[in-house]
Amino acid sequence: ATDTATAVAHPNIALIKYWGKRDERLILPRTDSLSMTLDIFPTTTRVHLAPGADHDEVTLGGTPAEGEARRRIVTFLDLVRERSGVADRAVVDTENTVPTGAGLASSASGFAALAVAAAAAYGLDLEAIALSRLARRGSGSASRSLFGDFVVWHAGRETGTDEEADLSSYAEPVPTGPLDPALVVAVVNAGPKDVSSRAAMRRTVDTSPLYEPWALSSKGDLAEMRRALGRGDLEAVGEIAERNALGMHATMLAARPAVRYMSPASLTVLDSVLQLRRDGVAAYATMDAGPNVKVLCRAADADRVADTVRAAAQGGAVHIARPGPGARLLTE
Numbered sequence: 198a199t200d201t202a203t204a205v206a207h208p209n210i211a212l213i214k215y216w217g218k219r220d221e222r223l224i225l226p227r228t229d230s231l232s233m234t235l236d237i238f239p240t241t242t243r244v245h246l247a248p249g250a251d252h253d254e255v256t257l258g259g260t261p262a263e264g265e266a267r268r269r270i271v272t273f274l275d276l277v278r279e280r281s282g283v284a285d286r287a288v289v290d291t292e293n294t295v296p297t298g299a300g301l302a303s304s305a306s307g308f309a310a311l312a313v314a315a316a317a318a319y320g321l322d323l324e325a326i327a328l329s330r331l332a333r334r335g336s337g338s339a340s341r342s343l344f345g346d347f348v349v350w351h352a353g354r355e356t357g358t359d360e361e362a363d364l365s366s367y368a369e370p371v372p373t374g375p376l377d378p379a380l381v382v383a384v385v386n387a388g389p390k391d392v393s394s395r396a397a398m399r400r401t402v403d404t405s406p407l408y409e410p411w412a413l414s415s416k417g418d419l420a421e422m423r424r425a426l427g428r429g430d431l432e433a434v435g436e437i438a439e440r441n442a443l444g445m446h447a448t449m450l451a452a453r454p455a456v457r458y459m460s461p462a463s464l465t466v467l468d469s470v471l472q473l474r475r476d477g478v479a480a481y482a483t484m485d486a487g488p489n490v491k492v493l494c495r496a497a498d499a500d501r502v503a504d505t506v507r508a509a510a511q512g513g514a515v516h517i518a519r520p521g522p523g524a525r526l527l528t529e
């Protein structure tokens with residue numbers, strides 16, 4: 198055992214979305230979700246135990262964390278302290294390589310890296326599936342960044358004790374046929390700060406008449422997605438991902454009051470994706486809790502897709518990602 202550990206994790210983008218919780222404290226989702234881990238923009242987190250200190254010291258890119266960001270990290274460390282029986286406070290340093298405004302959820306790579314580093318520093322000996330359960334408590338989507346390539350996060354059982362529910366909701370790798378995919382991230386210039394995904398999904402579940410139908414159809418999407426991935430059918434994977442994401446945005450548009458993350462520039466990029474398809478390029482869009490558009494395509498088409506969406510994104514940056522690795526401990 199050592200009292201210092203450093204871990205690295207990459208972001209993931211959901212092809213079948215996580216949108217809605219059934220338990221906010223345990224972060225248990227309403228539906229299963231499925232993602233691709235990216236090979237760009239890793240987060241590196243170092244956790245160092247500080248015996249005798251009376252508070253946690255948390256920095257993000259060298260700057261002390263404040264407010265909600267700090268509160269979530271300290272709450273997560275409290276959970277690790279409770280599990281390990283080690284009460285020490287910690288020094289946590291996080292370096293995020295996501296460019297500002299890229300809109301790639303840094304909470305997924307962030308809590309995946311924190312889970313791996315904190316578990317090691319506090320002496321919890323957990324395998325990857327158990328670490329995915331732990332990361333889930335920081336941010337739901339972080340559970341999927343424990344693994345590389347394609348990953349499913351099980352919603353888990355809805356009956357039984359809290360402990361049974363907690364144990365049943367974890368992520369694991371999804372086997373795929375030959376796919377060779379790329380994900381082109383089109384950064385669309387964002388307006389004023391949006392509603393957080395946490396608040397937006399709560400409002401959607403509580404008020405949107407479209408939420409239940411989407412959650413139900415998402416089950417079918419997941420089953421079809423697994424089959425499409427298994428046979429390496431990129432067109433089917435893309436079609437299912439696109440309808441699942443647009444459906445999720447429809448649930449938000451129907452919330453009261455509406456949550457709208459799409460901007461005019463997002464729609465312009467979505468149009469360019471349709472045009473690519475008319476031109477015979479397999480390209481499919483997905484969007485999360487922000488205006489950026491991520492386009493799934495074949496790696497061989499990625500440069501062409503990037504050029505097209507760059508022109509449509511009106512000056513926004515474009516990044517090409519391939520499937521990336523799961524979270525791991527760095528040996529010091």
Ligand code: DP6
Nearest residue numbers: 211214215336337338394395485486
């Ligand atoms: C739209 O994992 O950020 O990106 O569990 O409240 O931390 P919390 O939410 P978070 O939500 C991600 C929502 C999404 C879809 C997805 O990644 O599946």
